Amino acid sequence: MTTLEIENVQDYPRPPALEAVTHRIRVMLGGETVADSHAALRVLETHHAPTYYIPPQDVIARLTASPGTSFCEWKGRAVYFDIHAGGKTAKRAAWSYPAPTAGFAPLADYLAIYASAMDACFVGEERVIAQPGDFYGGWVTGNLRGTVKGAAGTEHW
Numbered sequence: 001m002t003t004l005e006i007e008n009v010q011d012y013p014r015p016p017a018l019e020a021v022t023h024r025i026r027v028m029l030g031g032e033t034v035a036d037s038h039a040a041l042r043v044l045e046t047h048h049a050p051t052y053y054i055p056p057q058d059v060i061a062r063l064t065a066s067p068g069t070s071f072c073e074w075k076g077r078a079v080y081f082d083i084h085a086g087g088k089t090a091k092r093a094a095w096s097y098p099a100p101t102a103g104f105a106p107l108a109d110y111l112a113i114y115a116s117a118m119d120a121c122f123v124g125e126e127r128v129i130a131q132p133g134d135f136y137g138g139w140v141t142g143n144l145r146g147t148v149k150g151a152a153g154t155e156h157w
C-alpha cells in the first residue's frame with residue numbers, strides 16, 4: 001500500500017494546476033462500483049482539496065444529463081450528471097467539461113464526482129471526506145494540511 005504524500009493546500013497554485021494521479025481512484029454507490037481508474041487527473045488550487053477527474057472509459061455507472069451548467073474562470077463551462085448505480089440515483093452528483101479551456105484541455109469529458117453524494121470514494125486505499133460546503137467538489141484526505149475552503153465564511157477567499 002502506497003501512502004499519500006503530505007501536501008499543504010495553501011501551497012497549491014493559483015491559477016490551478018492539472019496533474020496526473022498516481023493512485024487508484026474508486027467510487028461506490030448503492031454497493032456498486034461507479035468508477036475505478038488508474039488514469040485519473042486532479043486539479044490543485046490554493047485552499048482547495050484536490051478535485052479528481054476520471055476518464056470516461058473508467059466510469060462504470062449509468063449517467064444521465066442533469067439540467068443546468070456552471071462556469072469556472074479556469075476550466076470553462078461545466079455540465080452535470082445524475083449517477084445511477086445499485087438501485088440508487090445521486091442527482092447532479094457529477095460534472096465534466098466537454099470543451100475546457102486550452103490550459104485544461106486534457107480534462108475534456110473526464111468526470112468529477114461529489115464525494116458527498118456517494119457511499120464512498122477512495123484515493124488509493126484511503127476513504128475520502130467531501131470538501132466542506134455544498135459548492136466545491138474536492139476530496140479531503142488525511143495527508144492534506146492547511147485550511148480547506150468551503151465551510152461557512154470561507155467561500156470568497
